[in-house]
Each structure stands twice: as C-alpha cells, then as structure tokens.
Amino acid sequence: MTVKTMAEYMAEGTEPEVLFWVGCAGSFDQRAQRITKAFVQILNKVGIQFAILGQEEGCTGDPARRSGNEFLFQMMAYNNIQVLNGYGIKKIVTACPHCFNTLKNEYPALGGQYEVIHHATFLQDLINKGKIVMKGGGAFKGKKITYHDSCYLGRANNIYEAPREVLEAMDVELVEMKRCKTNGLCCGAGGAQMFKEEEPGTTRVNFERSKEAIDTGATIIAANCPFCTTMLMDGVKNAEKEDSVQVLDIAEMIAQSLED
Amino acid sequence: MLIVQQIAFIILLLAASFIFYKKISSIRRNIFLGKDQDFPGDSSRRWKNVLLLALGQKKMFKRMTPAILHFFVYAGFIIINVEMLEIVLDGVLGTHRLFAPFLGSFYNLLLGLFEFLALTVLVSCLIFLIRRNITKVKRLSTGDLAGGWPKTDANLILITEVVLMSLLLIMNACDYNLQQLNAGHYTQTGPYLVSQHIAPLFSGLSEGALVAVERSAWWLHIAGVLAFLNYLPYSKHLHIVLAFPNAYYAPLEPAGKMHNMEDIQNEVLYAMEPDKAPTDVPADAPMPKFGAKDVMDLSWKNLLDAYACTECGRCTASCPANITGKKLSPRKIMMDTRDRVEEVGANIDVNKSFVEDGKSLLHDYISVEELRACTSCNACVEACPVSINPLDIILELRRNLYMEESNVPQEWMQMSNNIENNMAPWKMSPSDRDAWAHS
Numbered sequence: 001m002t003v004k005t006m007a008e009y010m011a012e013g014t015e016p017e018v019l020f021w022v023g024c025a026g027s028f029d030q031r032a033q034r035i036t037k038a039f040v041q042i043l044n045k046v047g048i049q050f051a052i053l054g055q056e057e058g059c060t061g062d063p064a065r066r067s068g069n070e071f072l073f074q075m076m077a078y079n080n081i082q083v084l085n086g087y088g089i090k091k092i093v094t095a096c097p098h099c100f101n102t103l104k105n106e107y108p109a110l111g112g113q114y115e116v117i118h119h120a121t122f123l124q125d126l127i128n129k130g131k132i133v134m135k136g137g138g139a140f141k142g143k144k145i146t147y148h149d150s151c152y153l154g155r156a157n158n159i160y161e162a163p164r165e166v167l168e169a170m171d172v173e174l175v176e177m178k179r180c181k182t183n184g185l186c187c188g189a190g191g192a193q194m195f196k197e198e199e200p201g202t203t204r205v206n207f208e209r210s211k212e213a214i215d216t217g218a219t220i221i222a223a224n225c226p227f228c229t230t231m232l233m234d235g236v237k238n239a240e241k242e243d244s245v246q247v248l249d250i251a252e253m254i255a256q257s258l259e260d
Numbered sequence: 261m262l263i264v265q266q267i268a269f270i271i272l273l274l275a276a277s278f279i280f281y282k283k284i285s286s287i288r289r290n291i292f293l294g295k296d297q298d299f300p301g302d303s304s305r306r307w308k309n310v311l312l313l314a315l316g317q318k319k320m321f322k323r324m325t326p327a328i329l330h331f332f333v334y335a336g337f338i339i340i341n342v343e344m345l346e347i348v349l350d351g352v353l354g355t356h357r358l359f360a361p362f363l364g365s366f367y368n369l370l371l372g373l374f375e376f377l378a379l380t381v382l383v384s385c386l387i388f389l390i391r392r393n394i395t396k397v398k399r400l401s402t403g404d405l406a407g408g409w410p411k412t413d414a415n416l417i418l419i420t421e422v423v424l425m426s427l428l429l430i431m432n433a434c435d436y437n438l439q440q441l442n443a444g445h446y447t448q449t450g451p452y453l454v455s456q457h458i459a460p461l462f463s464g465l466s467e468g469a470l471v472a473v474e475r476s477a478w479w480l481h482i483a484g485v486l487a488f489l490n491y492l493p494y495s496k497h498l499h500i501v502l503a504f505p506n507a508y509y510a511p512l513e514p515a516g517k518m519h520n521m522e523d524i525q526n527e528v529l530y531a532m533e534p535d536k537a538p539t540d541v542p543a544d545a546p547m548p549k550f551g552a553k554d555v556m557d558l559s560w561k562n563l564l565d566a567y568a569c570t571e572c573g574r575c576t577a578s579c580p581a582n583i584t585g586k587k588l589s590p591r592k593i594m595m596d597t598r599d600r601v602e603e604v605g606a607n608i609d610v611n612k613s614f615v616e617d618g619k620s621l622l623h624d625y626i627s628v629e630e631l632r633a634c635t636s637c638n639a640c641v642e643a644c645p646v647s648i649n650p651l652d653i654i655l656e657l658r659r660n661l662y663m664e665e666s667n668v669p670q671e672w673m674q675m676s677n678n679i680e681n682n683m684a685p686w687k688m689s690p691s692d693r694d695a696w697a698h699s
Contacts, residue, residue, distance in 0.1 A: 003697040024684035026696075033696040040697075054694040058683035066636050066655065067672045068551065068662030070521045072679055074528040105517035110525060151637035156516025182642050183322070186580040191636030195685050196671035199633040202585030209580075 001037065002044055005054035006087045016051040018117075019089050021103065023096035024059050025226035031233065032226035038255035039095050039119055045258055046131045050093070056083050060102040067192035074110070077102075081112035095119040095251060097152035097225045098190075104157070118153055119251055120163040120224045127169045138170040138257035145172040146218035148209070148232060149184035150225035163224050166250050170257055175216045185209050189227035210235025214245055221247045262354045269351035269482075276486035283493040287567060290605040294560030301512035309647070314507035319645040323574075326391075329384040333421070336381035337500070340428075343374045347482055360447045372453030375429060379454050382425040385418045392418070399573030403582075404592045410496070410571055417497050420488055427481040433459040434474035441467050502568035503646040509561050510647035515638045518655060523548040551659025554620040555601040558656060565648040566597035575640035575650055586633035590640035590650035596625035597653060622657050628667060631658050 009016050020043070026036040043050050061076035084092075092114050094100050104116035117125075126132045147167060153159045160181045167174055179185040188198065188205025198204055210232050213221045221236070223229045232247045299306075312318045317334065320327040346359050360367045391397045392414060405411055432455035438446040451459070462470060492498050530537035552558045575590035576582050582589050600621045608614050631654055640650045661667045668676075675685045683690045 001697070003694075005694070022693075022696075024686070027693045028684055028686055028688045036696055052694065052697070054697075055691060057693060058690075059679045059685060061679070063685055064676055064679055065518055066658075067668070067675070068655075068658035068660070069668075069672075069676050070524045070550065070659055070663060071528065072676055074521075074524050076679065076683075078528050078532055101514070101516040105514050106520070109520045151635070151639075152516055155638040155642050157514050183578065183639075185583070186635045186637035186639065188580060188584075188635060191634050192672060192675065193635050195675040196632075196669050198584075199581070199586045199588075199629055201581070201633075205580045205584050205635065208584050 001040055003040055004051055006051045006056070006089075007054070009051050010087065014049075016049045018048065018050050018091045018093050019084075019087075020050045020052050021092050021094035021096075021099050022052055022057060023094060023099040023226070025230075026095055027057070029226060029230065031230055035095055035226055035229065035249040035251055038249065039251040041255045042123070042126075042132070042251060042258065046126055053083060060099050060107075062098040062102045063192035063195060065102075065106075066190070067195075077107060077110050077112070081107060081110055084112060084114065089114055091115045091117070093117045093119055093122045095224075095226065095249070097150045097156070098227070101152045101156050118157075118159060118162075118224070120153065120166060121159060123166045123250065123254055124162040124169075127166060132169075132254060133259050134170065134254075134257040135259040138172075138253075140220065140253055140257060141171040143172050143220060144175055144216075144218045145220045145222050146175050146177055146213050146216040147180070147222045148177075148187065148213060148228055149181060150223065150228045151184070151186050151190050153224055154184050155182060163222070163250055166254065167222055170253060172220075175218055177212050177216055179212065185212065187225075187228040187231035189231050194227050194230075204235075204238075206231035206235040207238055210239060214239055214241050219245060220253075221245060222250055222253060223247060224250055266352065266354045272483065272486060273348065273351070276490060280490050280493070283490070286605060286609070287493055287498075289608075290601050291560050291563045291567060293556050293601065293604065294558050294563040295556075297559035297561055299509055299561075305512050306508045306510075309507045309510050309512075310504055312507075313510065313645070313647055314504045317645065319643075322643075329387055332377075332380040332384045333388075334500075336377035336384075336425075339377055340374050340381075343371075343428075344485065347478075351482060356445050357447045357449065360449050365450075368450050368452065371432070371449070375432065375452050375454035378425040378428050382422055382429075385421045385425075389415065389418045389422075399577040403573075403576065404589055404595060405571060405573065410595065413495050413497075414571070416491075417495060420484065420491075424481060424484050424488070427477045427484065429455045429458060430462075431474055431477035431481060434462050434465075434470045434477065437462050437465070438467065438470050438474060441470070443467050443471065496570045499568050499570035499646055502564060506564060506568040506647045509564065511649070515641055519652075521550070521659075524550070549660075550663035551661070552653070552656035553622045553660045553664065555597060555604055556614075557660070558597070558621075558653060562597065562649075562653050562656075563601050565650075565653075566594050566601060568646050569594040569598065569648055570646070571595060572645070574643040574645065575648070578639040578643040580635055580637055580639065581633035586630075587627065588630045588633035590654075593626060593630070593650045593653055594648060597621060600625050622660060626657060628661065631661065632669065634658075 006019065022036055025032040058080055059076050060080060061073035064076065065073035092103055094103065094116070097118060100116055100118045103114060145167060147164060149160060164174065185208065186205055187209050213232065214236065221232050223232060229247055229249055236242050236245050236247060317327070317331065320330055346357065349358050350356060363370065392400045405414070432452050435446060436451050436456055436459045439448050462473060465473065549557060555563060571591055573591050579588060579590050604614060607617055634651070634654045636651060636655065638651060678685050678687050682688055
C-alpha cells in the first residue's frame with residue numbers, strides 16, 4: 001500500500017492527480033479503516049497518483065453544524081480551507097458522503113472551491129474507462145445483493161445511479177428494498193445522531209432499516225458511507241444475522257474483485 | 261323581484277370578495293414577519309418547478325391512488341371555475357345561462373364536460389372521506405390528525421365539495437325538467453351528460469316547485485362557493501393557492517446544503533485574522549441572534565411553507581424518526597409554525613405591533629425532544645408535493661438551542677470538545693489520523 005501525503009508531494013515538487021479526503025471515520029474507526037484501505041488498494045492498482053492530507057486533515061464540521069454548533073463548524077471549515085487552498089487543491093475524492101456534501105456544497109460559500117467527487121462516482125468513472133479489471137467477472141458475480149442509499153449521497157445530492165452501476169459492473173443480482181432511491185430510509189446516523197443515544201421510541205432506526213435489508217433475502221448489504229456501514233452492521237447483529245448477511249462498502253467489493 | 265335578487269347577489273359577491281381580501285392581506289403580512297432570504301438560481305428553473313411540481317403535481321404521483329383521485333378534484337376545481345364565470349354574470353345581470361345562445365350546441369357539450377368533472381370530484385371526495393374516516397389510512401387518521409380541528413377541517417373541506425357538486429347537478433337536473441315544461445326564462449339547451457340521469461327524481465314536481473328547487477340550488481351553490489372561498493385562509497385547503505408560489509421559491513441547490521451563517525463566519529475570520537476585523541463597529545452594536553427561537557427568526561419562505569401545508573402527512577410517513585416511534589413529526593413542525601404565526605398575527609392585530617407574550621415556537625410549540633430526533637435525512641423534504649422544507653425549520657431551532665441556550669445533550673458536548681481538540685468527533689489523538697496508512 002502506497003500512501004503519500006500532500007506535504008510529501010510538495011517536498012518532491014510534484015502534484016497528485018487527486019486528493020483523497022479520508023474523513024474522521026475512515027481515519028479512526030476500525031471498520032471504516034478497512035474501506036479506506038480498500039479504496040487505496042484500488043487507487044494503487046489503477047495507478048492513480050493521489051495524496052492524503054494526513055495529520056493536516058480535520059473534521060469537516062458536518063456533525064457540529066447539524067447539531068447546531070455553527071461556531072465550531074466555521075472554525076473547522078476555516079482551518080481545512082486554509083490547508084486545502086494552501087496546497088492549491090483542485091480535485092478531491094472522498095469515501096464519506098457527509099464529507100462529500102460539506103466539501104462540495106458548503107465550503108464554496110466560505111472560500112473553498114474544489115471539484116469534489118464521491119468514491120461511488122469515482123469508481124463508476126474508472127469502470128467506464130476500463131481501468132478496473134475484475135478477475136473472472138468479480139468476486140460477487142451472481143450474488144444476491146441489496147443496496148442502501150445513504151441520505152447524503154442520495155436525497156442530499158441526487159446520486160442514485162453511480163453506485164448501482166458499480167454493482168452492476170460486478171454482475172451481482174441487485175434486489176432493491178421497497179424504500180430505495182428517493183424514498184430510501186435513513187440508517188439513523190445523520191444529523192449528528194451517530195454521536196448520541198437515540199430519542200425514546202419503539203425501535204431504533206438502524207434496526208428498522210437493517211430488517212428491511214435482511215428481508216430482501218440478500219446476503220450482502222452494499223453501502224457507500226462509513227456511518228451507514230456501522231449502523232447497518234449493528235442492525236444485522238441485532239437481528240442475529242451476522243453469520244449470513246455481510247455489510248460491505250462498494251469500494252471493498254471492488255477491491256475484493258480486482259485481478260491480482 | 262328580479263332586481264332585488266340582482267342587488268342581493270351583488271352585495272353578497274362584494275362582501276365575500278372584501279372579507280377574503282382582508283384575510284389574505286393579513287396572511288401576507290404574517291408571512292413577511294419572517295426574515296428576508298436570498299433565492300439564488302435562474303428563474304427559468306423556478307418556473308419549470310411551478311409547471312412540474314405545482315401545476316403538474318409531479319410528486320403526487322409517487323402514490324398512484326391518491327394521485328389520481330386528487331387529480332380529478334384538482335382538474336374539476338380548475339375547469340368548473342370556468343362555469344363559475346357564467347354563474348356570477350347571471351347573478352349580476354339577472355340573466356339565465358348567459359352563454360348558451362352564443363355557444364349553441366357547444367354549450368351543451370361544455371356543460372356535459374363540467375358535469376362529468378363534477379361527478380368525478382364528488383366520487384373522489386367520497387372516497388377521500390372513506391379513506392380518512394372508515395378505512396383510516398394511517399397518515400390521515402393518526403398522530404397529529406387523530407382529532408380536533410385538523411380532523412374537522414379535513415372533513416369539512418371534503419363534505420363541502422360533495423355538497424357543492426351535488427347542488428350543481430341538482431340545479432341542472434331541475435333546469436332540464438323545466439326546459440321540458442317550456443317554462444319561461446329557462447333556455448332550451450337540451451339534456452346534460454350527468455344530470456339528465458337524476459332529472460327523473462324531480463319530474464313529478466310542479467313547475468313552481470321545480471323553479472324553487474332550481475333557484476335554491478343555484479343560490480346555495482354560489483353562496484357555498486363564496487363561503488368556501490372565505491374558509492380557505494383559515495384552513496389547510498389554502499394549499500390550492502400557495503402551492504404555486506411555494507414551488508417557485510423551492511430551493512434549487514442540493515438539498516444537503518445548509519444555509520451559511522455569515523455573522524459567525526466573520527466572527528471566526530476576525531478571530532483568526534484580526535487585521536480583517538472592521539474597526540468602526542460601535543461598542544453598543546446589537547449582538548446578532550443565532551438560529552430561530554420564534555417564527556420571526558425564521559425566513560419568510562419557512563412561514564410561506566407553513567401556510568402552504570395541507571397536512572397530508574407524506575413527510576411524517578417517510579420520517580425515520582417518526583417511523584421508529586420518536587416524537588418528531590415533520591407535519592407537526594409545519595402545523596405548529598402556522599399556529600404560532602397566526603397567534604403572533606392576532607397579537608399584532610390587537611396591539612398594532614407585536615407585544616411579548618412570553619411564548620415562542622421553540623418549547624411552547626415544538627419540544628426539544630422532537631428536534632433532537634431528526635437525522636437530517638431530507639426524507640420529509642423529498643416527500644412533500646408542494647415543496648415544503650420542515651428540515652430547515654428544525655435545523656434553525658437546533659442552532660438556537662445550541663448557541664443561544666447552550667441546551668445540548670452531554671454526548672454532543674463531548675463530540676464538540678473532541679472535534680475542537682482532536683479534530684475528530686471521537687477522543688482520538690490527531691497524530692494517529694494517518695496511522696491506518698502505516699499498519
């Protein structure tokens with residue numbers, strides 16, 4: 001695995017093609033780190049020159065802003081934009097829909113103008129260009145898979161087809177849940193809910209969503225967001241289905257399908 | 261005798277129009293109690309939204325059964341209003357079926373179309389009443405609509421439409437009977453598509469009795485229409501008007517974008533780069549207010565949203581918090597906002613300008629528990645057929661809770677501390693941020 005920071009590129013006097021914004025979950029959460037590594041594996045395999053910010057990256061401020069703490073959001077945004085603009089970053093790819101939404105939609109008003117791409121769209125593009133070659137049709141060929149739309153990629157940014165095309169490229173049998181695409185049900189993590197206990201209710205949002213996914217009969221729930229992945233895994237565990245149902249990010253699925 | 265009727269009609273028409281105008285003016289004033297807001301994006305996309313979302317009812321067609329029934333009522337409402345023009349002119353001029361001689365046989369065809377639409381409106385409204393009161397469709401009969409005024413309001417609207425359409429058909433049926441009796445004043449237009457089938461019900465009546473029924477139906481119908489017009493501003497039914505401006509002002513930017521708070525952006529900027537801070541700010545400059553505590557702190561689009569809401573509950577039915585039994589209901593957020601802005605408006609009516617009443621939208625109408633349950637998933641925004649955004653109000657109230665009241669759950673406080681100190685929402689060392697790359 002080859003990972004270079006922006007600082008290293010700078011020292012060499014070269015520029016990467018794209019900045020990979022890892023995000024807090026992708027950096028610190030053990031489950032999400034596997035998604036980060038899978039995506040890096042793909043970038044390495046395809047031969048894309050990318051950089052990370054490393055320790056210069058900070059939370060985009062998404063959960064702070066949505067919990068109501070605009071001061072903290074503005075502070076985080078200020079610092080990140082200073083770093084990004086300092087390096088003259090033009091193009092960013094990220095595996096987190098929350099970082100994607102904030103970088104793409106909320107930083108421009110604060111002086112941070114970048115081309116921001118979510119990894120679902122990035123992977124779709126690589127597949128369309130024939131840069132990703134899968135061994136024997138891919139590790140998931142013919143498998144029954146359902147796809148969970150994250151709110152921040154779907155409704156928030158109207159990206160529904162890119163992740164589905166990535167799945168189709170792996171020749172899977174895609175079974176949709178009743179609540180999908182614009183009608184997709186949240187995993188329960190958005191709006192800073194990830195970081196606090198749910199309010200009193202009859203069940204948890206992730207239990208409700210995981211049950212719907214399990215009921216499709218799929219053996220894999222494909223996701224595109226580190227928070228959805230955590231929430232859905234928790235829901236699958238609660239339903240005692242962790243032996244028969246896996247929750248995987250589309251990047252992990254592609255990484256497992258790559259030719260050696 | 262005829263002139264008395266004409267004068268009575270004109271007085272009725274003018275009075276109804278005046279009362280309607282007064283009430284609409286006060287709603288307009290209430291909406292503009294909200295703060296100004298920018299509406300970026302070109303107007304051609306906005307007009308497209310008016311055509312697709314309001315006129316074309318695009319989002320209604322996510323649920324086919326109500327979409328088709330609603331389309332009948334909507335199309336009927338608009339097209340039958342053409343007939344209202346003749347009815348009003350007849351009333352003013354003391355004529356009967358003013359247009360018939362000009363249109364010839366086309367008149368009969370046109371009336372047939374109106375009657376067909378009246379029948380579809382009538383049947384659709386009956387089905388809607390059944391869905392609300394007998395089969396009890398969940399989103400129309402539980403939660404915020406379980407009882408009280410919202411339930412009564414919904415039923416009143418449907419019953420009124422059934423009665424108005426029935427009166428129209430009864431009037432035409434008697435008219436046809438009177439034509440066959442060659443009664444004076446009743447223009448020979450021939451039988452109409454639908455009412456000819458109910459005409460036999462009245463065929464035993466004398467000419468005098470028929471005239472009495474026909475005239476009563478005519479008067480009740482037009483008086484009912486004018487009364488209904490004046491009921492609109494007090495009712496959820498106002499959506500038939502406000503759906504249009506609401507579609508026009510619907511945001512064109514990605515739904516995930518939260519609106520920026522420039523005051524705070526600048527405050528952070530001046531803290532980081534003191535040389536950029538303006539030096540001419542008077543020491544007693546008022547502190548900016550953060551987020552929304554009451555309706556006056558919301559934008560006028562938020563308040564327009566509240567008046568445009570017809571309480572259909574598609575938002576609440578798609579809300580993950582509500583589905584899993586939490587207190588939050590996006591529909592209730594909109595109903596509360598309208599109730600509060602009406603209360604503030606009434607306060608202004610009495611006192612000339614708003615006098616502090618010790619109440620606010622936050623806490624007195626919308627509780628902290630409701631606000632805390634939102635996942636900001638945009639399902640409610642996506643679900644709304646008339647482009648209402650409950651999420652915007654929720655997030656503005658949350659901003660007030662956090663920044664003005666410091667009313668924050670312990671876990672969020674911890675999260676903020678972590679973000680501030682560790683650059684991540686968890687208690688992790690910032691120097692481990694790229695540890696994954698080396699393992």
